Amino acid sequence: MQSVTDLPFMRVIAKRGGPDWFVTEFFRVHPASKPDRYILRSIRENTTGRPIFAQIIGSDAEAMVKEAKLLLRENVAGIDLNLGCPSPTVCGKSAGGGLLRQPAEIDRMIGMLREAIPTRFTVKTRVGFAIESEFEKLLEIFRKHAIDGLTIHGRTVADRYQTPVRPHCVAAAVEILDCPVIANGNVVNALAGRKYLQLTGAQGLMIGRGAIRNPWIFDQLRSHFDGSATPQPRARDLLAYIEDLYAELARESKEYVEKHHIQRMKKTMLYIVQGLGDEIEQGMRRMQTEEEFFALFRNALDHDDLLPDVPPEQSKLFCGFQELL
Numbered sequence: 001m002q003s004v005t006d007l008p009f010m011r012v013i014a015k016r017g018g019p020d021w022f023v024t025e026f027f028r029v030h031p032a033s034k035p036d037r038y039i040l041r042s043i044r045e046n047t048t049g050r051p052i053f054a055q056i057i058g059s060d061a062e063a064m065v066k067e068a069k070l071l072l073r074e075n076v077a078g079i080d081l082n083l084g085c086p087s088p089t090v091c092g093k094s095a096g097g098g099l100l101r102q103p104a105e106i107d108r109m110i111g112m113l114r115e116a117i118p119t120r121f122t123v124k125t126r127v128g129f130a131i132e133s134e135f136e137k138l139l140e141i142f143r144k145h146a147i148d149g150l151t152i153h154g155r156t157v158a159d160r161y162q163t164p165v166r167p168h169c170v171a172a173a174v175e176i177l178d179c180p181v182i183a184n185g186n187v188v189n190a191l192a193g194r195k196y197l198q199l200t201g202a203q204g205l206m207i208g209r210g211a212i213r214n215p216w217i218f219d220q221l222r223s224h225f226d227g228s229a230t231p232q233p234r235a236r237d238l239l240a241y242i243e244d245l246y247a248e249l250a251r252e253s254k255e256y257v258e259k260h261h262i263q264r265m266k267k268t269m270l271y272i273v274q275g276l277g278d279e280i281e282q283g284m285r286r287m288q289t290e291e292e293f294f295a296l297f298r299n300a301l302d303h304d305d306l307l308p309d310v311p312p313e314q315s316k317l318f319c320g321f322q323e324l325l
């Protein structure tokens, strides 16, 4: 996730289980672009032991091919094309989810990328731009070019992040495509992940916000499949996670400026504090210094109570997930 799931974040969640595969934040591509140096570090300095895909986003097919070729010189598991970002700025440039309005252009771009990428070439998509009936045509294009995997965020671009996901669209893709299909969206806990798999027959899950809030979610899911012990994180574990994130991000910033660092932490903390109570949520908005940061979280989390399994329904950042529980 752009500006959140960077190299320090990957390292910190890998220590708590972590996914089988990572995907970088998206590399923005335009005719004059070169791969972003900071995002490149999550490939070059990936010490998690887990493979990583490089994700690209853009509207110029020739430039996308050029960038993909540059990224293929790196130690990547493959190249992933972003057709899901709903940001009005990105969509306004006909990139990310905005491209879903132009199936003919997607067809051309995927064809060119497929030809240029001899290894894994995967796509991350939504189920349409405005309505899900657009999905059928998109699936035809993905099948025609024999992509190696499709991750589906089960919403349209118009849905942004607010609605329930649409498992039947993911199930339709599983039926039609020969490649692995990965279900994404609203996996807030292990139960939601299992239900999403059950409803769709998908081969895997991609987890974004849920993994920021609960980095143990991957091991909680694994425990269901391999019979290993299910992690049951407690408040003190969350505190250690937050302290670890703070330190790792500080270590990686070019220059540690307290005020800026607190702002950077807030981007990630927003997901983590959902459901921990009004006092923490409000305290987080107010805090400005490292001392206030640690006082807030140590006061609230230095104990052994179990953490809530799900975030509050209808919080701004998590909503519409009840259907998967």
Ligand SMILES: Cc1cc2nc3c(=O)[nH]c(=O)nc-3n(C[C@H](O)[C@H](O)[C@H](O)COP(=O)(O)O)c2cc1C
Pocket (backbone or CB within 6 Å): 001, 002, 003, 004, 024, 025, 026, 055, 082, 084, 124, 153, 184, 185, 186, 187, 206, 207, 208, 209, 210
């Ligand atoms: C702040 C933010 C940044 C994101 N950046 C990316 C990105 O760079 N690439 C991508 O494929 N998806 C990105 N996403 C979308 C997520 O990967 C995911 O598809 C979406 O949040 C739904 O899944 P979740 O409920 O597991 O978070 C982003 C989402 C958010 C909220």
